[in-house]
Amino acid sequence: MTIRGTAKALSSIAVVAAIGLCAMPGTAHAGVVYQSRTLSGESLTDAGSARWAEAHLIADDSSLYGAKFNPDGEVLTAWDRMADGHANRIEMIVYKGFYYDSAFVADRDTIYVASADGNKxxxxxSPDGSGDIPEDRGVEFRVCVNETSQCSDWVRAVS
Ligand SMILES: [Ca+2]
Ligand SMILES: [Ca+2]
Incomplete structure (x- = not known):
């Protein structure tokens, strides 16, 4: 039973890898193997060099922990579709300018979304709600299974 379950999980990973969903090796927690997937692109509606971005932890072809940043208004939408007792922990960094350089961090914050919250x-x-993010600043974030070190890759956006 256990062996068959493992074999099935491994074949799912092989399929995911074969279609190029993610190059990262998965990490396991409570039997769930997540793949990191990040996406970003140029905003079609916001000014300047704004870029949207998404970060996901994917299992069984579903984004179980995810977040999307829309630079048009600086809105983050996040979800936790895995009722496992762990929230979605979104770690965010806003930079003082366009460059993603640790010497120029303007703000760091952590946002939590529970599975009961739906799409929040x-x-x-600014990430902590204390002010506006000016345009054309570097924004980085990733999603994590709270209380663990399982996280997506960092993804970069521009406000
Ligand atoms: Ca903007
Ligand atoms: Ca969860």
């Missing part, structure tokens, strides 16, 4: 939208202003 945060109008960021």
């Amino acid at each position: 939208t945060h109008n960021l202003g």
Whole structure:
């Protein structure tokens, strides 16, 4: 039973890898193997060099922990579709300028979304809500299974 389950899980991973969903090796927790997937692109509606971005932890072809940043208004939408007792922990960094350099961090914050929250939208202003994010700043984030070190890759956006 256990061996068959493992074999099935491994074949799912092989399929995911074969279609190029993610190059990262998965990490296991409570029997769930997640793949990191990140996406980003140029905003079609926001000014300047704004870029949207998404970060996901994927299992069985579903984004179980995810977050999307829309630079048009600096809105983050996040979800936790895995009722495992762990929230989605979104770690965010806003830089003082366009460059993603640790010497120029303007703000760091952590946002939590529980599975009961559904798709939860945060109008960021700055990540901690203390002010506006000016345009054309570097924004980085990743999603994590809370209380663990299982996280997606960092993804980069521009406000
Ligand atoms: Ca913007
Ligand atoms: Ca969860």
